[in-house]
Amino acid sequence: xxxxxxxxxxxxxxxxxxxxxxxxxxxxxxxxxxxxxxxxxxxxxxxxxxxxxxxxxxxxxxxxxxxxxxxxxxxxxxxxxxxxxxxxxxxxxxxxxxxxxxxxxxxxxxxxxxxxxxxxxxxxxxxxxxxxxxxxxxxxxxxxxxxxxxxxxxxxxxxxxxxxxxxxxxxxxxxxxxxxxxxxxxxxxxxxxxxxxxxxxxxxxxxxxxxxxxxxxxxxxxxxxxxxxxxxxxxxxxxxxxxxxxxxxxxxxxxxxxxxxxxxxxxxxxxxxxxxxxxxxxxxxxxxxxxxxxxxxxxxxxxxxxxxxxxxxxxxxxxxxxxxxxxxxxxxxxxxxxxxxxxxxxxxxxxxxxxxxxxxxxxxxxxxxxxxxxxxxx
Numbered sequence: 001x002x003x004x005x006x007x008x009x010x011x012x013x014x015x016x017x018x019x020x021x022x023x024x025x026x027x028x029x030x031x032x033x034x035x036x037x038x039x040x041x042x043x044x045x046x047x048x049x050x051x052x053x054x055x056x057x058x059x060x061x062x063x064x065x066x067x068x069x070x071x072x073x074x075x076x077x078x079x080x081x082x083x084x085x086x087x088x089x090x091x092x093x094x095x096x097x098x099x100x101x102x103x104x105x106x107x108x109x110x111x112x113x114x115x116x117x118x119x120x121x122x123x124x125x126x127x128x129x130x131x132x133x134x135x136x137x138x139x140x141x142x143x144x145x146x147x148x149x150x151x152x153x154x155x156x157x158x159x160x161x162x163x164x165x166x167x168x169x170x171x172x173x174x175x176x177x178x179x180x181x182x183x184x185x186x187x188x189x190x191x192x193x194x195x196x197x198x199x200x201x202x203x204x205x206x207x208x209x210x211x212x213x214x215x216x217x218x219x220x221x222x223x224x225x226x227x228x229x230x231x232x233x234x235x236x237x238x239x240x241x242x243x244x245x246x247x248x249x250x251x252x253x254x255x256x257x258x259x260x261x262x263x264x265x266x267x268x269x270x271x272x273x274x275x276x277x278x279x280x281x282x283x284x285x286x287x288x289x290x291x292x293x294x295x296x297x298x299x300x301x302x303x304x305x306x307x308x309x310x311x312x313x314x315x316x317x318x319x320x321x322x323x324x325x326x327x328x329x330x331x332x333x334x335x336x337x338x339x340x341x342x343x344x345x346x347x348x349x350x351x352x353x354x355x356x357x358x359x360x361x362x363x364x365x366x367x368x369x370x371x372x373x374x375x376x377x378x
């Protein structure tokens with residue numbers, strides 16, 4: 001195998017991993033060149049975290065930053081009259097699936113000499129970066145829109161991250177972070193969960209874990225909430241590696257769930273006209289301009305999957321229905337269950353198939369939203 005390298009997937013140009021970079025010289029988002037995948041014999045079975053799949057990473061740091069992330073429950077359940085497996089990704093140290101990406105990204109960057117990282121996020125991404133920076137003795141600076149509720153940044157502040165409030169919109173915040181990340185004289189590295197390809201090699205461990213959970217076979221379908229698409233791409237990368245390693249005979253179909261109020265990837269997939277974003281209860285996936293739309297769409301096509309646009313009422317019903325089953329999750333990730341119901345109804349998925357619904361974030365992250373749904377004043 002050739003040495004892993006940064007890859008511009010739109011031109012094929014590559015750069016060595018030795019020099020940390022978060023995007024290409026023309027401002028393009030990068031991936032990594034294909035890795036060969038691992039076999040079940042290469043799993044570190046004594047390791048109870050995603051680092052049991054360390055041999056699948058582009059390189060192995062001497063001292064990974066780990067808090068036991070991964071190895072989340074895969075529960076048998078029922079939804080819309082059909083059997084389903086719920087993958088409970090909120091069983092993570094910071095309360096969301098983004099711990100997979102943060103653990104791997106910061107471990108690899110720290111091994112390359114990075115000790116001060118920048119992120120722009122008011123939600124789960126910022127919390128995950130703050131968590132693993134603290135665990136790894138790194139400094140973290142999190143930029144958030146000035147209008148962000150203080151409750152959303154309490155977790156990151158408590159973990160020691162420096163919170164910077166940026167006037168204006170979420171896009172203004174992202175632009176400010178980009179400007180800092182591009183500053184050649186800057187002392188902070190832009191370790192964005194949306195930009196850095198190492199993050200995707202953390203999220204790909206979800207695919208390896210599902211493969212192991214299911215007795216070393218791939219499910220028929222995986223349904224994920226989708227904002228920027230890191231779980232879609234992670235599953236595409238991970239299952240692609242398992243296919244190359246000869247451990248599975250086919251890819252599972254990957255389905256992306258997005259809100260009608262802000263679902264540019266699903267709209268593009270379904271051939272619908274673009275629409276201006278409006279507020280949605282699924283705020284964690286409200287990404288109006290996803291960086292890797294072309295790559296996400298390619299992953300959906302390559303898996304023979306698809307995308308679903310969901311109404312606010314469907315998302316609310318799914319949030320309540322999951323809670324009534326003891327699954328207290330964010331409305332954002334309840335979209336995956338709502339999408340499963342829709343895909344069953346239109347015949348895209350059959351009840352006799354093995355379908356995994358990925359639940360990405362704890363309901364504790366959305367206390368205000370749950371209070372509103374329950375009619376309880378806070």
